[in-house]
Amino acid sequence: MRHLLLSLVLFQLGLMFSPVSRAEGYELGQGWHAGNYYLSGYANIEVVDRFEVPTRLDLDDLSLFAGGRISQWVNPFTEIELSKHTLIQQGGGAVHGDVIVERFYNDAIFSEHDTLRVGKILAPLGNWNLVHAAPLIPIITRPYSAARGFGSYISGISWLHDPEDGAMPSVQLYWQPDTEWVKRPASQTSRNFRNVFGGHFNMQLGLIDKVGASVQHGQLMETGETFTLYGFNANKSFGKLRLESEAITSHFSGVVLPGAIRFHDNESGIFALADYTVTHQWHGIVEGEYYQDHMVDMPSRSTLVAVAYKPSVPAVWKLEYIHQAGVSASIAPVSTGLKASFSILF
């Protein structure tokens, strides 16, 4: 594991210092470009006050990503991050973060419309999972519906098709024949998946507006169950008002391994978010979510209000209050409390 991480870091440094014919330099938010190579990243610092637990200051994410567009067949990309590192905690104590390999893959471009992607990727399921970097999302607390009920990382192969006719949806199919490569530690995820395959259909309705549908089938390793998931996502803007929603429903079947409990055969969730641009820099946001975990008796029902201040495009300050009216699963604490964050793309 350590050797693999070292080789990935060296690969990123290699990309960074490759002898290239032209160098365009650095721009905040879009990273460092040198010819067909680039290095970029983001950082996110959070203050979390969940009322019933000690307040803490976290370096939630320090992420580096590097890529290159070298030839038709060689287009590597990798992302490595330090995740959930507690800097200060009320009453003392500290939680050290984990170094995670989020993505590493290569794109082979068969045509302008067809690409074969091989490696570890973000599962194309909904919109949030694909673009989850803190400076690019409207709120700090990621909805359950966009994270919990599916394999969010896929290690294997994927086919991306962008039709020439914009009236048709783009399609991404994927297959993970075994388990996750460079597996994330247990402190980062309570669910692991294997033998996963699925697809995502995305209809772009403008620069930001889109509507999508997803399907995924796989096995949840912790319980031994198989599942089939259907998902829906939509983004729509009305002037200064931007609406966003994602919904999933999964059916779980098969014998549950000893120690695991299945309260429900289905797991379902939906969230809706409204983001109002008061000025270019100030945003007011409300969000509500319902989520019924199949391993938890009662559902989570949360509402959230937030303000975001964007002094420039790559940086954002956020403050939010979330109220939990149902039962929050201990594994992903969408519980009542306050959060504040500063995040920046660099």
Added chain:
Amino acid sequence: MRALLLLIAGILWTPLGQAGGLLVIASPQVPITTISIEQLADIYTSKKTFWDNHIQVVPVNREATSVERESFSQAVFALPPQELGEYWNRLSFQGKLPPIIQTSDQAVLGFVRSIPGAIGYINANQQPTGVKILLVLP
């Protein structure tokens, strides 16, 4: 007399980019002679990545605070540069190369002239040589 001086000073201080429009320029290897707004939008949203002669498309942008970038964003996308900046940041996170930044008309011109497949925009008061002029934007 004072009014005349103020008028002359006003003319001299008017940002050229607001008055002169933009020229969309491309390297001589690009296999087209004109381009539509829709094609430009496809290039600057990374939907079109290769020219018909299989040369890679290399779009060039001005820095976010420039008058030229503001004019280009409005003319092609009818959006402020901030929204496009967010879009390109998302592209970058998804492993796609956003347009390359050059910080002056001369830098854009030099880049487009020397890089096969490059396309960019400069102030229309320039008289570029060694590149193709594909479109004049208001």
